[in-house]
Amino acid sequence: MNPRILVIDDEQPMREMLQRLLEDSQYEVSSARNGEEGLALFDQEPFHLVITDLSMPGMDGIEVLRTLKERGPHVPVILVTAFATIDTAVEAIKAGAYDYITKPFEPDTIEITIKNALAHKQLVDENRQLKQRLDDVEKKSHIIGVSPKMEEVFHLVEKVAPTDATVLIEGESGTGKELIARRLHQQSTRADEAFISINCGALPETLLESELFGYEKGAFTGATTAKEGIFKAAHGGTLFLDEIGEMPLALQVKLLRVLQDKHVLTIGGRKSFPVNVRILSATNKNLKEEVAAGRFREDLYYRINVFTIHLPPLRDRVEDIPHLLNHFIKKYNKEFDKSVATISPELMRFFKDYHWPGNIRELENYVERAILMTEGTHMQLSALPDDIQQVSPVGAGKRREAFLTSAVLSREPRERLEFPDRTSTKSSRNTASRRGGKKPITVEGDVSSTGSGLLFGSSPTGAIRGRGAGRGRKHAARGLSGLPQCPAGKELPSP
Numbered sequence: 001m002n003p004r005i006l007v008i009d010d011e012q013p014m015r016e017m018l019q020r021l022l023e024d025s026q027y028e029v030s031s032a033r034n035g036e037e038g039l040a041l042f043d044q045e046p047f048h049l050v051i052t053d054l055s056m057p058g059m060d061g062i063e064v065l066r067t068l069k070e071r072g073p074h075v076p077v078i079l080v081t082a083f084a085t086i087d088t089a090v091e092a093i094k095a096g097a098y099d100y101i102t103k104p105f106e107p108d109t110i111e112i113t114i115k116n117a118l119a120h121k122q123l124v125d126e127n128r129q130l131k132q133r134l135d136d137v138e139k140k141s142h143i144i145g146v147s148p149k150m151e152e153v154f155h156l157v158e159k160v161a162p163t164d165a166t167v168l169i170e171g172e173s174g175t176g177k178e179l180i181a182r183r184l185h186q187q188s189t190r191a192d193e194a195f196i197s198i199n200c201g202a203l204p205e206t207l208l209e210s211e212l213f214g215y216e217k218g219a220f221t222g223a224t225t226a227k228e229g230i231f232k233a234a235h236g237g238t239l240f241l242d243e244i245g246e247m248p249l250a251l252q253v254k255l256l257r258v259l260q261d262k263h264v265l266t267i268g269g270r271k272s273f274p275v276n277v278r279i280l281s282a283t284n285k286n287l288k289e290e291v292a293a294g295r296f297r298e299d300l301y302y303r304i305n306v307f308t309i310h311l312p313p314l315r316d317r318v319e320d321i322p323h324l325l326n327h328f329i330k331k332y333n334k335e336f337d338k339s340v341a342t343i344s345p346e347l348m349r350f351f352k353d354y355h356w357p358g359n360i361r362e363l364e365n366y367v368e369r370a371i372l373m374t375e376g377t378h379m380q381l382s383a384l385p386d387d388i389q390q391v392s393p394v395g396a397g398k399r400r401e402a403f404l405t406s407a408v409l410s411r412e413p414r415e416r417l418e419f420p421d422r423t424s425t426k427s428s429r430n431t432a433s434r435r436g437g438k439k440p441i442t443v444e445g446d447v448s449s450t451g452s453g454l455l456f457g458s459s460p461t462g463a464i465r466g467r468g469a470g471r472g473r474k475h476a477a478r479g480l481s482g483l484p485q486c487p488a489g490k491e492l493p494s495p
């Protein structure tokens, strides 16, 4: 495909001259008579480069340049000016112009500038893609799961990733919904395009709307410049609507319209533009119940939910815990320059026995903290926060032993932190050693059903930190609410 260039100039002879010159050099050219027309064209189709005149009636070149940089920051812009002063040149470069050219110019001058700008853009694009791929590889290899339930998840991911079907990812807070969304994108045909994520629960309705759809300059008080919405930014790629269950009903209607029409109308805009975006969503609510309660639109529910991937809570996949521990211990050893290599049976027992209301995020936070607290190579229960130590199995009575499930619980004083790729705990009949490690006990059936009355309520929220911007804390807090609470160190009465 030949590079596409947009020429914006109010003088017809100049437009025509540039058009001829550039078409002769095998570029595809569109031209506009003023800034407004140019921006409208820019919104409709992708361009590799823009050439704009500086002084035009209406929007001048610097204004056009600023708006272009907001809407497509990676597209180089060349300014053409009749009176180059140092001031305008500095202003243009500051506003993000690739270069400027003074009229009159030789054809060679503009051709060389264009060539350089396009080569530069290609380098920047390649660099960005490489970086994205590196990030992806990094993240991709880090989804840990050997339990049959996670195998099922991986199987489903492999099947649906290459399609364009919408996927709803359900699961409690911290179970890895975002990680799975990214994996779906990485394994899709859109992997080289953008993956954009927005948390529908974190923004008030009006802000969420303008983030999603964008707005025109003057669309409302305070809209001093136009803004590109994330639907546009995700064009060609994947849009991840996190916490979709929190989306207000009025916005659900607008979202549904976009999904049906495959066109987006910016706020205050008069013309809609086509979007090609794959939608992934996540929720820690039961959306079916939300539909029944009238809080979520049924038609939207079916639109976003061609496939459902349910991420099981960590307490239902205890087999994964040693592998996750191994992974996070390695990660934080490296990060904090530590050398933890073994953990005590009590600590291992805690990890397997605990109810994990904040799931993997909570586990990761405990490991991070414990690594920081550990001097030397052996990690012990005392590395956990005090309140959590008190609800550890060591201080607990018999009922809690019903939680012990995996054969990995050691009878030796220390556990080595190396695990095979797969554990052999697929059978529903799991064995575990009793405290003291002498007499193994056998647990029948699913752990979650046996242990439903044993929830430790002493608030671990303080220890739960999100990986970013305080989100984790909020989510974790939500994950904990609704659980029966009991004072630290005490057990809930047996049912």
Ligand SMILES: Nc1ncnc2c1ncn2[C@@H]1O[C@H](COP(=O)(O)OP(=O)(O)OP(=O)(O)O)[C@@H](O)[C@H]1O
Pocket: 142, 143, 144, 145, 171, 172, 173, 174, 175, 176, 177, 178, 179, 180, 284, 360, 361, 364, 467, 472, 475, 476
């Ligand atoms: N299977 C896994 N292997 C390794 N790390 C994981 C796994 N699942 C989750 N994590 C890690 O746990 C943390 C929480 O994961 P993520 O943010 O994807 O969860 P979430 O379900 O989106 O949570 P929330 O509902 O709170 O937004 C992240 O740091 C993530 O890297």
Ligand SMILES: [Mg+2]
Pocket: 177, 178, 242, 282
């Ligand atoms: Mg999330």
